[in-house]
Amino acid sequence: MPQRRDAAVVGIHEYPLRVAPGISPLQIKAESAAKALEDAGLSWSAVDAVYDTGGDQGIGGLGIAEYFGLKPRIIDTTYVGGSSFEFQANHARTMIAAGKCNVALITYGSSAHSDRRAIGTAGATGVGPVSPINNMEDPWGLTLIGNYAMVKTRHMFQYGTTNEQFAAIPVATRRHAMRNPEAVKAMTDLEFVGVRDLTTQDVLESRLIAYPLRLLECCMVSDGGGAVIIASPDVARNVRKKPVWIIGGGEATKYRENNGDITVSAGAQAAPIAFGEAGVTPAEIDVLMAYDSFSITVMCLIEDLGFCKKGEGGAYVGDGHLVFDDPRKPGLNTDGGGLSSNHPGQRGIFLLLEATRQLRGESTSQVRDAKLAVAVGNGGQLGSRHATAVTILAAD
Amino acid sequence: MPAKRPQPRFPEPDTQPFWEATKRHELTYQTCDKCHAVVFYSRRHCTSCGSGTLTRRSSQGQGSVYTFSVIMQSRHPAFAELGPYAVAYVDLDEGFRIMTNIVGVNDPTMDIHCGMRVKLRWEDQGEGELSLPMFEPA
Numbered sequence: 001m002p003q004r005r006d007a008a009v010v011g012i013h014e015y016p017l018r019v020a021p022g023i024s025p026l027q028i029k030a031e032s033a034a035k036a037l038e039d040a041g042l043s044w045s046a047v048d049a050v051y052d053t054g055g056d057q058g059i060g061g062l063g064i065a066e067y068f069g070l071k072p073r074i075i076d077t078t079y080v081g082g083s084s085f086e087f088q089a090n091h092a093r094t095m096i097a098a099g100k101c102n103v104a105l106i107t108y109g110s111s112a113h114s115d116r117r118a119i120g121t122a123g124a125t126g127v128g129p130v131s132p133i134n135n136m137e138d139p140w141g142l143t144l145i146g147n148y149a150m151v152k153t154r155h156m157f158q159y160g161t162t163n164e165q166f167a168a169i170p171v172a173t174r175r176h177a178m179r180n181p182e183a184v185k186a187m188t189d190l191e192f193v194g195v196r197d198l199t200t201q202d203v204l205e206s207r208l209i210a211y212p213l214r215l216l217e218c219c220m221v222s223d224g225g226g227a228v229i230i231a232s233p234d235v236a237r238n239v240r241k242k243p244v245w246i247i248g249g250g251e252a253t254k255y256r257e258n259n260g261d262i263t264v265s266a267g268a269q270a271a272p273i274a275f276g277e278a279g280v281t282p283a284e285i286d287v288l289m290a291y292d293s294f295s296i297t298v299m300c301l302i303e304d305l306g307f308c309k310k311g312e313g314g315a316y317v318g319d320g321h322l323v324f325d326d327p328r329k330p331g332l333n334t335d336g337g338g339l340s341s342n343h344p345g346q347r348g349i350f351l352l353l354e355a356t357r358q359l360r361g362e363s364t365s366q367v368r369d370a371k372l373a374v375a376v377g378n379g380g381q382l383g384s385r386h387a388t389a390v391t392i393l394a395a396d
Numbered sequence: 397m398p399a400k401r402p403q404p405r406f407p408e409p410d411t412q413p414f415w416e417a418t419k420r421h422e423l424t425y426q427t428c429d430k431c432h433a434v435v436f437y438s439r440r441h442c443t444s445c446g447s448g449t450l451t452r453r454s455s456q457g458q459g460s461v462y463t464f465s466v467i468m469q470s471r472h473p474a475f476a477e478l479g480p481y482a483v484a485y486v487d488l489d490e491g492f493r494i495m496t497n498i499v500g501v502n503d504p505t506m507d508i509h510c511g512m513r514v515k516l517r518w519e520d521q522g523e524g525e526l527s528l529p530m531f532e533p534a
Contacts, residue, residue: 123472126402135404135411136437137495139528141467141475142483149465150485157463157510211466211480211505256485258434258492262463383463384495 003279006097007104008236008243009089009356009393011040011229018186018222018342021114025225026056026067028109032227033068040229041240042103047229049074049101051088053108053346064107074101080253081379082291085228085348086389089375090249092230102232106352109225110344113190119221119345120145121209137384145218145294146210147383152296153212155263158311163212165314166295167203169332170216170339172322173292174198177336180364186341190220217295219338219347226349228356244359248278248392255385263311265297266388267304267376274390275306280372282306285392287358287373288330289351292337293382301376305390324365330374334358334365348377352391359395371395399473401528403521413452414438418527421518423457425492426450436492457516458534459488466504480504486514486531500532507533 013035015028029052037044047070050061054077057063061077074095078087085106092104112119123143128134155161175197177183187195194202198216206215236243250273254266275281282305290301299313307330308316324331333339335354338347355373357363363370373393380386404415414437417424426435429451433444441448464484470476482504487493499517501507514531521527 118471121469121471123467123470123475126405130405130408132408132410132437132439135408135415138402138404140483140495140497141401141470141472141478141481142465142495143467143470145469146465146467146483150463150483153465154463154510208466208468208505210468213465256493256495258436259487260493262485 003247005233005245005247007093007230007232008245009228009352010231010236010239010241010243011036011042012227012353012356013039014182014226014342014350014353015109015224016182018224019113019189020111020223023111025109025111028225029107029227030068032109032225033105033107036227036229039241040231042229042235046103047105048072049092049095049104051076051092051104051106053077053079053084055079074104080387082293082346082348083377083379083387083389084346085352086375086377086391087251087387089228089230089246089352089391090251090389093246093249096230096232102235104230106228106230106349107225108346108349110346111223112221112345113223117221117345120218143210144381145213147381148294148296149210149213150383151262151300155296155299156212158263159314161299161314163204164200165318166217166299167200168317168322169292169295169298170203171198171200173333173337174340175323176334176365177340180336180341183336183341186220186222190222213294213296219293219343220340222342222344224342224344226353228349228352242360242396244356245394245396246391247394248274248276249390250274250277251387251389253385253387262383263300265300265304265378265382266386267301267378267390270388270390271305274392278392280392285330285372285374286367286370287334287355288332289355289373289375290332291347291351291376291378292333292339293343293347293378297378297382298332300382301378305374305376324367329367331365331367334363334367346379348379351375351377355393359393401474404526410439411437415526418529419525421527423455423516423529424452425455425488425490426452434491436494453490455488455490459486459514459531461498461508461510461512461514462487462493463510464498464508482508484508484531494529497530498532499530
């Protein structure tokens, strides 16, 4: 199938702060939207499609277009947790290709840190909707981190993956974070113990949060946000910077099933769709932006996207594959990732931002001759129900 | 006394029969009359074929640990002071997988492993109230 270049990322902005008291998620979204449009050289009123996880003003996505003061032809408030932004990018590409819109705006804003939300350790509160899922899961005291930890337990049992191998993920991405001034400021402002490169031993000696996951295998909880502008080829040809083309997209969901394999993410279903559309293989990818809520998330995504065989992720990540300057590509999470740069609750948008920076040649840990990048978001909770979307991007 | 655990809430017509049965210490699951699939958690339709005709059955309460985590840090008041506790998926011999707690071990990080045989242990929540199906080493 010939590769299609129907839509491109033409403008990006990452809100620079991770500790931002006194600014609301809506304000972060509006500021990021304005700066992403400026990055592209497009006007505010050029936006004719709005993608947003919604909810800031209630009733799903009602309220976001009004807050911005836009009159979009498309409003899409797909919300599946942290991967929402890859879903939305794929949907925007499809709608642009169908001629329904020309300039799509995706925004994100969160004050998770300043609100002091204990996302990972709060556990079921018993105050969510009265539903079958909540009724079956509320009583057991499972925290979000424990949910992912159950996947790690099974991965170690089923494939013999070791803690040392898992540690290779935070060690590599911390190295990238130390080269990214915004990530260094993030870790400093969030009062990380030791804003420096990590060793395997550091990871193995950090405290257990939910066995077998340790502190340094868990993402931060920050404030933050950003915006992405996706546009049609006609628009993309006239923007300030080189467009970054979206050449493939796939999405899937997965949930607890009798006899199901918890180590296999929805990425296994989404990836062939995306790679098939793009007409490329994992071996050709230069940059992998994989949702790193936890070490285990990355392990599963690397395997399920086909960068190695299922169950061989431990050996793959353990041999130095992940760093930006290793000749064996892809480089992983070159901005520092959710582990060491930015995770305000839903990290997906940052995967698109750094993938775009890489393909423009603007990363602080630039992969040499980067031509192809994958952004793979994983939202929800890996051990129970989650949604994975893969977005494949290509340099102009 | 620690705060009470979050409890199932009703009306919620799918899982209500499951929880009602726990008051009689019955761990129930469903099978589809049409395609014979095992359905769990309780629903009104078969998740394999969509049929609305299911039969509720009682499990023998024997199974094995599929996977687990030991929670070292929980901010929920019912669990915050509990010390490390294990949350698991257990595969029952009848073919369904349930989220639960593993109890009756000394050190949950050392004494539980995937594939370990376990058996049902009810944790009553109070007079006339439902009971929580937990598991301990068989």
